[in-house]
Amino acid sequence: MSDEVMETSKPVGLPRLNEPAPDFEAVTTHGVIRLSDYRGRWLILFSHPADFTPVCTTEFIAFAEIYPELQKRGVDLLGLSIDSVYSHIAWIRNIKEKTGVEIPFPIIADLNKEVPTLYGMIMPGESKTETSRCVFVIDPNGILRAMIYYPLTTGRNMQEILRLIDALQTSDAHKVATPANWKPGDKVIVPPPTTVEMAEERVKAGYECIDWYLCKKEL
């Protein structure tokens, strides 16, 4: 068996939701950063396949566009690809020169694939040398709260990322869940009762209920 085949068949560890996000120290365009430097803030750690590529460029411009909205929500952004810091610097200078858009967040330069390996960002079926379009939402306590994986061909939806942050922060603040296609201002789901007695009480509680297990309320 060749080394290449052995490498692709090696199990890839993926981080798990509601567990501490794997810690790291990495070289970035803003200096050496540790994951713990973000403690107390929300963080979106995201990877892109490579600098100076078309879909990634549109995504970086889009991430820069939602950056002010993320900051209002207490969220920082941290990019990553398997490129050098010099490549990152050249690319963000090129984006600014060609489009006028300044990239305000740091980008990890990880030629050794240390962070991609920790977070399962490389999908060998797509590419062995590039990270897929991964998004990891990490809360102020360093807990991994959400993951999104997009393939190389498909740029991410920034409105969905903002919606996800709003949903997580709303769930945390009000101890509720959010239904499909929820957006801020919509009704939220009351956690379902866990006993027969609570179920009986729930249907009389004045919520908007389809049945005892699906009740919504205004915030």
Next chain:
Amino acid sequence: MACISPEGTLTESARKMLEAVQTPATPEEVAQSTGLPLFRVRSGLRELVQAGLVAETEGRYQITEAGQQKM
């Protein structure tokens, strides 16, 4: 390095941080007074401590004699 250039000079953000730790301050206080993001402050103060320009005691940071000379 984000705070000290390859020529050995301080970056603008490093100068801001050193100004902010003339009296002992937490990273949160430095972020507030400089306007720098908290992650940049934590990362930068770590680098300045390694360079001997800042000292840390019980979570508070203060400029050292070497830091004063560098300013």
